[in-house]
Amino acid sequence: MSEPSWADGLSRPPLVYIIDDDPGMRETVTEILALAGVTAEGFGSGKSVQTALEGARPDLALIDQRLPDTTGLALAVSLKAQDPDMGVVLLTGYASTDNAIAAVGLADDFLTKPVLPEDLVRNVMTGIDRTRLRRQNRHLVARLKEMNSSLEATVAERTRELEEAHKLALQDHAAREQLQAQAERERLENRLHQSRRLESLGMLAGGVAHDFNNLLGIIINCAGFVAEAMADDEPVRADVGEIIKAAEQAAQLTRQLLIFGRRDPVQLKALDLNVVVADVQGLLARSIGEHVQLVVHPSAGLPPVHADRSQIEAVLVNLAVNARDAMPGGGTLTIKLGVTRLEHEDTSLLPPLSRGRYVTVSVSDTGAGMSPDVVARIFEPFFTTKPQGQGSGLGLATVHGIVTAAGGGLSVQSEPGAGTTFLAFFPVAEELASDDAATAVTPDGGGRGETILVVEDEPALLRVVTRILQRNDYAVLAATNGTEALALAADHEFDLLLTDAVMPGISGFELADRVRQTRPQSSVLFMSGYSPDLAGAGRGLPVDTALVQKPFTQRALLEAVRAAIATPRGVPEPRSPSEDQRPANQPG
Numbered sequence: 372m373s374e375p376s377w378a379d380g381l382s383r384p385p386l387v388y389i390i391d392d393d394p395g396m397r398e399t400v401t402e403i404l405a406l407a408g409v410t411a412e413g414f415g416s417g418k419s420v421q422t423a424l425e426g427a428r429p430d431l432a433l434i435d436q437r438l439p440d441t442t443g444l445a446l447a448v449s450l451k452a453q454d455p456d457m458g459v460v461l462l463t464g465y466a467s468t469d470n471a472i473a474a475v476g477l478a479d480d481f482l483t484k485p486v487l488p489e490d491l492v493r494n495v496m497t498g499i500d501r502t503r504l505r506r507q508n509r510h511l512v513a514r515l516k517e518m519n520s521s522l523e524a525t526v527a528e529r530t531r532e533l534e535e536a537h538k539l540a541l542q543d544h545a546a547r548e549q550l551q552a553q554a555e556r557e558r559l560e561n562r563l564h565q566s567r568r569l570e571s572l573g574m575l576a577g578g579v580a581h582d583f584n585n586l587l588g589i590i591i592n593c594a595g596f597v598a599e600a601m602a603d604d605e606p607v608r609a610d611v612g613e614i615i616k617a618a619e620q621a622a623q624l625t626r627q628l629l630i631f632g633r634r635d636p637v638q639l640k641a642l643d644l645n646v647v648v649a650d651v652q653g654l655l656a657r658s659i660g661e662h663v664q665l666v667v668h669p670s671a672g673l674p675p676v677h678a679d680r681s682q683i684e685a686v687l688v689n690l691a692v693n694a695r696d697a698m699p700g701g702g703t704l705t706i707k708l709g710v711t712r713l714e715h716e717d718t719s720l721l722p723p724l725s726r727g728r729y730v731t732v733s734v735s736d737t738g739a740g741m742s743p744d745v746v747a748r749i750f751e752p753f754f755t756t757k758p759q760g761q762g763s764g765l766g767l768a769t770v771h772g773i774v775t776a777a778g779g780g781l782s783v784q785s786e787p788g789a790g791t792t793f794l795a796f797f798p799v800a801e802e803l804a805s806d807d808a809a810t811a812v813t814p815d816g817g818g819r820g821e822t823i824l825v826v827e828d829e830p831a832l833l834r835v836v837t838r839i840l841q842r843n844d845y846a847v848l849a850a851t852n853g854t855e856a857l858a859l860a861a862d863h864e865f866d867l868l869l870t871d872a873v874m875p876g877i878s879g880f881e882l883a884d885r886v887r888q889t890r891p892q893s894s895v896l897f898m899s900g901y902s903p904d905l906a907g908a909g910r911g912l913p914v915d916t917a918l919v920q921k922p923f924t925q926r927a928l929l930e931a932v933r934a935a936i937a938t939p940r941g942v943p944e945p946r947s948p949s950e951d952q953r954p955a956n957q958p959g
């Protein structure tokens with residue numbers, strides 16, 4: 372018979388117990404089985420076999436029906452109780468139906484004496500096989516059960532691990548999302564805070580600058596009158612010159628403050644920034660000096676933007692000069708133009724920009740860079756890290772005001788030691804207007820007796836303007852407010868309405884509209900410092916608006932007046948209601 376090596380206890384050679392009180396019988400059977408290769412051990416009583424069973428595990432018990440201490444059937448039952456798989460074959464002295472019936476269910480088989488050797492061997496071999504099959508089967512079932520329960524345990528353990536991992540991943544993800552959301556919120560809040568801070572600083576600066584403007588206009592012009600009235604060798608003439616120079620410097624500072632506060636009158640025109648950069652390149656190269664290399668990358672086919680040309684130049688100069696200061700040992704200043712599309716609102720920009728197409732101007736240097744603390748404050752007016760007297764801290768405040776006035780925004784990238792990149796975004800203009808020539812001024816000094824209706828609510832400034840005009844061969848109708856002006860306009864002919872843009876009561880714009888209702892051909896020139904009453908971000912004046920910016924010099928005023936009179940007024944265009952919501956960067 373085959374000996375399975377995989378089942379415990381089955382690899383041993385087969386063992387048969389013979390329980391018979393007849394020693395001859397025991398000996399004969401043992402010999403017959405030995406010939407068939409089966410080891411047999413003989414026992415004379417039930418008790419002796421019980422003792423032997425404690426240390427052995429026979430495959431088969433051949434039990435004589437008659438034993439000294441028990442019956443074959445009783446022993447069979449007892450042995451089966453101890454080892455249900457063990458084969459039990461009953462040996463009976465005679466074949467009877469009773470014996471057979473009694474053996475069924477208690478023994479596996481029975482043999483009738485005298486037993487033929489071949490019957491004995493066949494019966495024993497079959498019994499051994501059956502025992503071994505049963506034992507194998509039990510073993511397999513046990514292993515299967517064991518495997519099954521360990522599989523179940525493994526699955527349960529694995530499931531638990533997976534659930535745990537999933538839970539942790541979810542928690543981790545949620546925590547990360549929360550952190551990200553928090554960081555984003557803080558970033559936005561900071562940005563908003565920065566924007567608001569700049570906005571309120573702008574309002575403050577703009578308000579102060581407005582009052583200064585009128586005063587400076589008076590100082591500059593009255594000092595001019597004084598100088599003119601003096602003989603060349605008058606000793607105080609030099610002092611008057613100093614007064615004028617200082618007032619003009621003050622006007623320059625005021626101008627920067629107005630730009631920062633977006634109160635500076637701007638005339639937005641469609642500009643090709645490639646052209647502006649190319650035109651200003653020479654000036655930039657001179658400003659940065661020879662130790663800094665200037666590299667310009669224009670962008671072919673750049674769409675136009677709406678901006679004030681001189682202001683864009685100021686942006687470039689300011690950024691270039693800052694870059695130069697950051698590269699005392701030399702380096703490279705790179706200006707690069709491009710166009711980009713923002714697919715979503717970009718809140719990382721200052722101020723945030725809505726989606727759309729933008730022309731970008733990037734100005735990078737290889738200089739000292741800035742710490743995050745410095746970056747956070749650079750657009751504030753008067754913030755400077757430069758030594759006393761070397762920087763006013765108005766450069767970038769001006770840049771911010773200009774870019775914002777053009778509807779754009781800025782970003783800065785900088786790290787100490789790693790240089791700085793300023794990136795300015797300008798919204799793409801819908802259509803290109805080529806009206807540079809229209810505003811060209813051909814100054815020819817004074818007037819030819821034309822009459823000018825002058826409206827200005829600041830009496831001292833009204834007097835100065837009147838004086839300048841009268842001295843230069845203009846006739847003046849003077850009014851200190853819109854009502855007075857309308858009354859004068861009803862009764863007098865005049866060639867130009869020269870009006871302050873922002874006045875109590877009727878504003879300059881409203882006055883111009885009302886005058887044009889009766890005199891459609893009237894030329895109008897606005898005097899403007901800023902427009903404190905008009906809120907919101909905006910795009911500037913219509914390109915056909917003539918204006919002279921406060922504080923103005925005599926020459927600037929005369930040039931503007933001359934140009935306004937020389938430009939004939941076309942068909943009247945009553946102002947639409949939307950134009951009345953004039954944005955903040957427009958003049959007043």
Ligand SMILES: Nc1ncnc2c1ncn2[C@@H]1O[C@H](COP(=O)(O)OP(=O)(O)OP(=O)(O)O)[C@@H](O)[C@H]1O
Pocket residue numbers: 689693694697736738739740741745749750754755756757761762763764765766767768791
């Ligand atoms: N390209 C740059 N590299 C390093 N730091 C810069 C750069 N641009 C600006 N800064 C820092 O930002 C500060 C503010 O710049 P801003 O142009 O407003 O004022 P300023 O240059 O100090 O003075 P002003 O321009 O009025 O003469 C500078 O003092 C400097 O610390």
Ligand SMILES: [Mg+2]
Pocket residue numbers: 689692693762765766767
């Ligand atoms: Mg500067």
